[in-house]
Amino acid sequence: MPDWDEITIRPLRWDETDLRQLLAIEQAAFNRFDAYDRQDFERWYHYNPDLCLAAEIDGHMAGYVITRILPEQGDLASLATHPDYLRRGVGAALLRATVEGVRAYGKHQITLEVRKTNLSALAFWLNMGCVPFGVQPGFYTDGEAAILMRKWIG
């Protein structure tokens, strides 16, 4: 099992090598309603490329996170770990780097949405210090609600 030291966080690159790995993670990690396609990623990537990060283990992309800066907060669009690398601290490492990045913009909170039945993600976000602050009915294309979550970053 890799330990924390073996996870490298680096900027995501908009090139074919990274895109292939990014889309592979997306399709493995999310259901068909929630998985972003190339166009979705392209739109998000252009907001804040510096807050689009990849986690690498042994030269393989193990996870990614995408965030943009809004006037009041960092808006975390997506974070996923490839199923082969779950529970090794990849998600936590990506979030830690995101917190530093958002803090550098002078923002004090990160917000995100999570599917109300995505219990593993809910457990992850709660463990990471996120606090639920609302529900958005019908947020997902299949009609399911999102739990709105916030992480204060001081």
Ligand SMILES: CC(C)(COP(=O)(O)OP(=O)(O)OC[C@H]1O[C@@H](n2cnc3c(N)ncnc32)[C@H](O)[C@@H]1OP(=O)(O)O)[C@@H](O)C(=O)NCCC(=O)NCCS
């Ligand atoms: C949620 C997700 C990103 C977590 O990634 P990860 O790299 O496995 O997370 P970490 O290893 O950093 O986990 C950190 C802590 O979060 C909690 N956690 C993570 N996954 C969990 C699970 N399935 N069940 C319960 N707690 C969990 C644990 O407390 C864990 O610490 P521990 O392993 O020492 O007990 C991953 O499960 C995933 O990609 N899911 C599919 C995509 C998704 O739903 N993304 C979030 C969209 S809002």
